[in-house]
Amino acid sequence: MEKDVVHHLEFIEKTIQSKKKRIRMEPYYCLNCGFEFKNRKKFKKPGKCPACRDGRIAPAIFWIES
Template identity: 50%
Template structure:
C-alpha cells in the first residue's frame, strides 16, 4: 500500500511486485487479489484506489467494463495479445 501512495505515477502490477521484491510469476498474479483488499482499506481511511484500465497496444481498445482488476489475454476488437496492463495509484 505504501508503494502506491508514495509514487507520483500509476504503477503496473509488475512494477508493484518489483518494488516489494516479488519475482515469482504466481505471486505476482496474487497482487491483483491483494489490490481488492487494499481498495477496501484505503476507502476506510478516506482515500481511493484508482485503476487506469488495460488497453490494446495494437488498436487502442480500452477495457472499461472489467468486473475485477486483471490483465485481459486478448483484445475483443482485433484479437491482438499486445495488451498494456492496468495501472494503479492511491489518492487521499
C-alpha cells in the same frame, strides 16, 4: 508475480475504504489496435482485446487517491 498483485490490490481496496480513499487506475489497452478497457471493474488483466482479438495487452497503472 502479476496474479499476486491482483490479490493484494483487492485487499488494499477493502482496507482503504474506511479512510475515504480509493484505488484509481489508468486502464489496460490493446497494443495492436489501441482499444482501452475503460469500464473494467476487475484488477485482473484481460485475456484478449474484444475489438481485434489480439492478446497483447499493456498493463494498467494503479494509484491511491483520497
